[in-house]
Amino acid sequence: MIYTTIINNQTISISDIPEMNYNEFIDLNTGFLTNSPEKHCVNYFGYPVSNQIRLICCIADDNTHQIYLSSCFVKSGDQLDSFTARNFNFEKFEREIHENFGVDYNDHPWLKPVRYAKNRFDPSQTIANYPFFSIESDELHEVGVGPIHAGIIEPGHFRFICNGEQILHLEIQLGYQHRGIEQQFLAKKKLLQRTTIAESIAGDTVVGHTTAFSHVWESLCGFQPSHDMEYARTLALELERMAVHTGDLSAVCTDIAYQLGSAVFGRLRTPIINFMQEWGGNRLSKGLIRPGRNQFPFTPELAQRLAGILDVYEPDFLEMNEQLFQLPSALSRFERTGVVSYEDVLSIGTVGMAARMSGLSRDIRQSHPFGLYPEMNHEPIIKHHGDVYSRVQIRKAEVKQSMQYIRNLIQNVPESSENEPVFQSPKPNSFTLSLVEGWRGEICHCAITDEQGELAHYKVKDPSFHNWLALALAVRNNEISDFPICNKSFNLSYSGHDL
Amino acid sequence: MFDNVKIVYHQGKQFITDTANAKVPGIFRGRPVISFEKVNEAELVDLCPVDAISGNPVSIDLGKCTFCGECAKQFPNKIRFTTDYKISTNDRNRLIVKEGDEEPIEVDPEKVRNEIRRIFGRSLKLRQVSAGGDNSCEMELNAANNVQFDISRYGIDFVASPRHADGIVITGPITENMAEPLQICYDAIPEPKIIVLVGTDAISGGIHVGSSALDRSFLDKYPIDLYIPGNPAHPLTIVNGLLDLTRKRKI
Numbered sequence: 001m002i003y004t005t006i007i008n009n010q011t012i013s014i015s016d017i018p019e020m021n022y023n024e025f026i027d028l029n030t031g032f033l034t035n036s037p038e039k040h041c042v043n044y045f046g047y048p049v050s051n052q053i054r055l056i057c058c059i060a061d062d063n064t065h066q067i068y069l070s071s072c073f074v075k076s077g078d079q080l081d082s083f084t085a086r087n088f089n090f091e092k093f094e095r096e097i098h099e100n101f102g103v104d105y106n107d108h109p110w111l112k113p114v115r116y117a118k119n120r121f122d123p124s125q126t127i128a129n130y131p132f133f134s135i136e137s138d139e140l141h142e143v144g145v146g147p148i149h150a151g152i153i154e155p156g157h158f159r160f161i162c163n164g165e166q167i168l169h170l171e172i173q174l175g176y177q178h179r180g181i182e183q184q185f186l187a188k189k190k191l192l193q194r195t196t197i198a199e200s201i202a203g204d205t206v207v208g209h210t211t212a213f214s215h216v217w218e219s220l221c222g223f224q225p226s227h228d229m230e231y232a233r234t235l236a237l238e239l240e241r242m243a244v245h246t247g248d249l250s251a252v253c254t255d256i257a258y259q260l261g262s263a264v265f266g267r268l269r270t271p272i273i274n275f276m277q278e279w280g281g282n283r284l285s286k287g288l289i290r291p292g293r294n295q296f297p298f299t300p301e302l303a304q305r306l307a308g309i310l311d312v313y314e315p316d317f318l319e320m321n322e323q324l325f326q327l328p329s330a331l332s333r334f335e336r337t338g339v340v341s342y343e344d345v346l347s348i349g350t351v352g353m354a355a356r357m358s359g360l361s362r363d364i365r366q367s368h369p370f371g372l373y374p375e376m377n378h379e380p381i382i383k384h385h386g387d388v389y390s391r392v393q394i395r396k397a398e399v400k401q402s403m404q405y406i407r408n409l410i411q412n413v414p415e416s417s418e419n420e421p422v423f424q425s426p427k428p429n430s431f432t433l434s435l436v437e438g439w440r441g442e443i444c445h446c447a448i449t450d451e452q453g454e455l456a457h458y459k460v461k462d463p464s465f466h467n468w469l470a471l472a473l474a475v476r477n478n479e480i481s482d483f484p485i486c487n488k489s490f491n492l493s494y495s496g497h498d499l
Numbered sequence: 500m501f502d503n504v505k506i507v508y509h510q511g512k513q514f515i516t517d518t519a520n521a522k523v524p525g526i527f528r529g530r531p532v533i534s535f536e537k538v539n540e541a542e543l544v545d546l547c548p549v550d551a552i553s554g555n556p557v558s559i560d561l562g563k564c565t566f567c568g569e570c571a572k573q574f575p576n577k578i579r580f581t582t583d584y585k586i587s588t589n590d591r592n593r594l595i596v597k598e599g600d601e602e603p604i605e606v607d608p609e610k611v612r613n614e615i616r617r618i619f620g621r622s623l624k625l626r627q628v629s630a631g632g633d634n635s636c637e638m639e640l641n642a643a644n645n646v647q648f649d650i651s652r653y654g655i656d657f658v659a660s661p662r663h664a665d666g667i668v669i670t671g672p673i674t675e676n677m678a679e680p681l682q683i684c685y686d687a688i689p690e691p692k693i694i695v696l697v698g699t700d701a702i703s704g705g706i707h708v709g710s711s712a713l714d715r716s717f718l719d720k721y722p723i724d725l726y727i728p729g730n731p732a733h734p735l736t737i738v739n740g741l742l743d744l745t746r747k748r749k750i
Contacts, residue, residue, distance in 0.1 A: 116676055117712075118675065118710075118711050118712035119711075127676045128679065147677070147680045148626075148628055148629075148680055148684055150659035150660075151627075151641075151657070151659070152627045152629070152637050152640045152641050152657055153629065153637065154629045154632065154634055154637060155628075155629055155630075155677060155680065175676050176631075176674065176676045176677050176680070177629075177631050177632075177671070177674060177676075177677070178631075178674055178675075178676055178712050179631050179672060179674055179707050179710055179712050179713065180707075180710040180711060180712035180713075183710070183711075183712075184706075184707065184709075184710055187709065187710075188548075188706075188709075190548060192546075192548040192567070192569060193548040193549075193706065196548050196549070196565055196567060196706045197706055200633045200700075200705070200706055200707070201633065202633055202634060203632070203633035203634040203635025203636070203637070203638065203731065204634050204635070204638060206635070247638075260503055260506060260507070263510075263645075263646045264506060264510060266645045266646065267510070267513050267645060267646050267647055270642070270645070270647055274523075274524050274525075275525075277523065277524065277525055277526070277527055278524050278525025278526065279525070280526075281525075281526040281527055281528045281566075281568060281580070282527075282528065282566065282730075283639070283731075283733070284635050284638070284639075284731060286565070286566070286567070286635070286730055286731075287528070287566070287567045287568050287569075295572075315509075316509060316510070319505075319506055319509060320506060323502055323503070323506060493634065494634070495631070495632070495633045495634055498676075
């Protein structure tokens with residue numbers, strides 16, 4: 001066997017990841033994905049080892065709960081055949097490897113910078129000179145938006161090529177939010193600092209990213225999180241999912257000028273995030289999740305309070321949905337708008353909601369379960385049309401599902417373990433991979449330690465890394481006026497992508 | 500139609516009537532209070548992930564603080580976070596809370612430029628620039644506009660173009676990749692204009708201090724009119740801060 005197999009949150013010795021030559025490496029990993037919708041690439045990255053770059057490819061198998069790891073050494077300036085020419089799942093990953101390390105690809109179809117990382121290989125490429133795709137024509141025009149958007153939104157530059165109202169092509173240029181997150185994980189040495197950085201990856205997915213970091217750290221240190229810690233994380237993840245989906249329903253209503261829906265869903269998000277503040281002191285759950293400890297133990301009193309909040313929330317949420325989903329003017333904007341087919345989401349490797357909207361079942365809670373999910377027998381919500389309507393329906397259904405999970409969870413509040421964590425130092429020369437299903441989809445954190453047990457490399461992948469391309473495909477042949485609901489129905493992260 | 504009226508009826512009144520005196524539910528990490536209790540100061544200073552705590556005398560700089568609450572957890576007799584969300588000020592030094600300091604944090608009327616209250620006292624239009632923000636302060640700025648906090652009832656609105664704006668609201672630690680767009684946006688706002696920093700990341704760089712991917716030189720060029728601290732800033736901190744800067748209130 002030329003690859004090794006791990007499960008979610010497992011730490012192995014870095015030397016256990018087999019090395020192979022590039023031809024074997026490309027055949028193996030692209031071969032995994034051939035005619036296998038149950039497999040996808042959860043991470044593929046490089047890190048420097050002396051004067052070489054070690055590429056590590058991580059392919060997850062949703063049926064067997066396993067993750068296949070393999071590696072290969074290459075050098076800056078190497079001219080390689082791209083994985084992407086054989087399978088488009090790898091497109092962004094190879095662009096990132098090219099941008100960071102100067103590895104070149106012969107047949108990559110779209111070898112453009114990903115985020116203009118500070119430590120990129122070629123600093124002469126600047127964000128102001130991004131090579132946008134263009135079409136020469138007297139009949140077409142270009143519309144540029146950003147980087148600063150019209151609302152209170154993160155920055156990114158969008159370039160539309162339109163034929164009148166119709167969008168032929170959208171190119172999304174990101175990188176404006178790049179803060180050097182991955183380098184900061186290495187530069188800051190205190191655990192609390194690193195946890196705070198994990199909290200700052202994407203402020204709308206605080207629980208998701210901090211849980212992934214906590215799992216990586218605990219696994220590296222050989223620490224087994226107690227039941228009450230996993231309980232708190234699982235509960236917080238579902239609350240975060242509920243809050244953001246509710247807020248997103250509000251945002252979609254805003255974009256179809258449905259004021260009542262916008263106001264009602266907007267205000268329904270508040271009791272959920274205010275509850276997060278009652279529990280942990282912060283509306284967006286910053287400070288709540290910590291490696292090795294249950295920072296704010298969930299009490300029976302909080303459970304009772306939460307049950308009361310859900311009892312008031314639920315009838316209002318259902319009533320508003322009933323109205324929204326029978327409103328002809330809303331449905332005419334949702335249905336068949338921004339369609340991405342099953343074949344397309346599969347070929348570009350989307351994850352989370354952006355996969356489930358088109359019939360592709362990607363949900364880490366089911367395929368690589370963690371926390372308390374193994375005993376919850378989670379069934380992903382799947383829709384099939386890949387349009388705005390499917391995405392809105394998933395939000396409605398997932399809110400209901402999360403509410404049910406939360407109601408079940410708070411029936412039995414575990415005793416909290418108040419003990420100080422006994423962390424051993426991280427294992428030297430090790431590799432850990434953690435997958436978490438955030439509200440947006442699959443979050444993947446990887447860590448590699450050196451011979452002293454210090455972090456040598458930290459790799460973060462937000463679900464948006466895959467899913468931005470789905471948005472670009474969704475708007476093709478739609479009217480440019482439908483771009484806002486397409487965008488909001490995905491609600492992708494800029495900071496999570498740019499890192 | 501009837502269904503819509505029913506929904507409106509079921510929603511009831513959602514707006515917070517008195518945004519200056521509303522109580523926040525449960526625990527909240529707002530303005531800290533530091534006692535004179537003797538503790539191992541070195542340990543306390545070392546604990547802070549962002550060097551917001553100084554010793555002798557012990558103080559917390561809310562412009563740097565990420566409000567993680569770790570200091571209050573480890574030294575509960577020394578540091579306590581109150582639920583006071585009114586922590587915005589125009590005086591950077593006022594963000595530094597010292598031992599025994601129980602005074603509210605306020606906007607210093609002496610330091611407010613004359614034209615601000617005269618021109619923006621009834622209507623203020625702001626352009627928001629997220630410059631490396633993680634979307635948390637951005638979400639709370641949006642929340643300040645929802646039916647509960649409803650900042651627009653005070654004549655304060657966020658607009659889509661700098662040409663229509665009276666000032667700029669910056670979130671995030673200001674990345675190098677956003678430095679130029681931020682400058683272009685600021686230049687496009689007509690005079691007189693104000694600068695508001697929202698959140699720890701914008702005020703000091705927060706946890707990102709030391710990252711080479713930042714370029715905060717913009718902040719060295721212009722005076723800052725208002726600091727709204729928090730991680731993220733609470734909508735009530737935002738609403739009260741902007742009102743205190745632009746309105747004459749009875750003292």
